[in-house]
Amino acid sequence: MRSRSRSQRPAGDESGGSLMADKIKLNKPWLVAVWPGMGHVAISAGYYLMAKLGMHLMAEFQAEELFDVEYVEVKRGLIRTGRLPRSRFFAWIDPKGHHDLVVFIGEAQPPRGKLAFCRRLIEFAKDLGVERVFTFASMATQMHPSHNSRVFGAATDEATLDELKQLELTPLDDGQISGLNGVLLGVAAEAGLPGACLLGEMPHIFAQLPFPKAALAVLEVFSTIAAIPIDLDELAEQAADVERKLGQLLSQVEHAIESHQEAGEEEPPFPTEPDDEGEGETLSLSPDDQRLLDRLFDEAARDRAKAYELKRELDRLGVYNEYEDRFLDLFKKPE
Structure with missing residues (x-):
């Protein structure tokens, strides 16, 4: 049985945040919240879920006073005020009627007011009827790029922790989860909502550097927990490609270090990114790149599962901010 429709009224609290949404009708939803972070693990997994499940934009969280403009944008020599980060909710309706899914994607974490931000977010989640809360994050270790990524887990309650252990995840016995990935779950626990960080x-x-293999491992685990089938082939191909490039980079660095040691010279600095990777820095696109983006936009408009490939290209070319509104229009709910 589905919950009754709710109209979310704009509301403020000590954070000054507000939410805007149309009438919302969800069935026992789960919440997944992601922000940018190390390896782009969480944000990549969030965008992948959004694209492959064909989600629609449901609501936007406004907390402008918690953020500040850190830069200005220059376009053809003209300065424009930098854009404040935005935070949005996307929804997926489970065709089998088990439980729907809400994905919260924040473009940045607020430099202050993190606790108030999370309390408002959980308040909205409870109003939606959210029953479980998940966040994604990354764990940096000594692993070799060619090895499989393990998934570590921490839970808000014993039942969820037991569930993670049954999946043979590595529990975080002690330590900290920094940022909103952890703070949100602390607030969820206070509110009596079970949840976990993967x-x-x-x-x-x-x-x-982006490390999609970790995002792939996280989504494999989440797909099992949520019993939601997700086509992970595209992410697996991306992970294999990045693994190959990082392996080549690591070999080059190791060879350079050995050569310098044999010559008695100081070790060369470790490069921060492969030669053919990284964000574009040009202010204009080549005709070929523009045609590629136009084609991907057309394909994503017909099939939103194609949107992840489009997002990857926008990131590679460094033009996502310029195309963000057009990209997110793909996820607007049909009238």
């Missing part, structure tokens, strides 16, 4: 393992030496 942390994908990645090599610490590549902490500044």
Whole structure:
């Protein structure tokens, strides 16, 4: 039986945040919350879920006073005020009627007011009828890029912890989960909502680079827990490609270090990214890149499962911010 429709009124609290949403009708929903972080693990997994499940934009969280503008944008020599980070909710209706899914994607974590931010988010989640809360994160270890990523877990309650152990996850016995990935679950626990943080393992030496293998491992575990089938082939292909490139980079670095040691020279600095990777920094696209984006936008408009490939290209070219509104329009709920 589905819950009654709710109209979310704009409301404020000590954080000054507010929420805007149309009428919402969800069945026993679970919440997944992600933010940018090390290895792009959480945010990549969140966007992948959004694209492959064909979610629609449901609501936007507004907390402008918790953020500040850290830069200005320059377009063809003209300065424009930088855009404040945005936070949005996307919804998926389970066709089998078990439980729906809400994915919260924040473009950045507020530099202050994290606790108030999370309390408002959990308040909204409870109003939606959310029954479980999950966050994704990364765990940097000494792993080699070619090894499988383990998934570490921490839970808000014993029942969820037992569930993670049954899946042979590595529990976080002691330590801290920094940022909103942890604070949100602390607030969820205070509110009586069960939940867990799933942390994908990645090599610490590549902490500044995207590591999709960790996002893949996290989504494999989440798919099992939620009993939601997710086509992970595209993410697996991306993970294999990045593994190959990082392996080549690591070999080059090891060879350079050996050569310098044999020559008695100082070790070369460790590179921060592969030569053919990284965000684009140009202010304009080539005709070929523009045609590629137009084609991917057309394909994603017909099939939102194609949106993840589009997001990857926008990130690679460094133009996601310019195309963000057009990209998110793909996820608006049909009238």
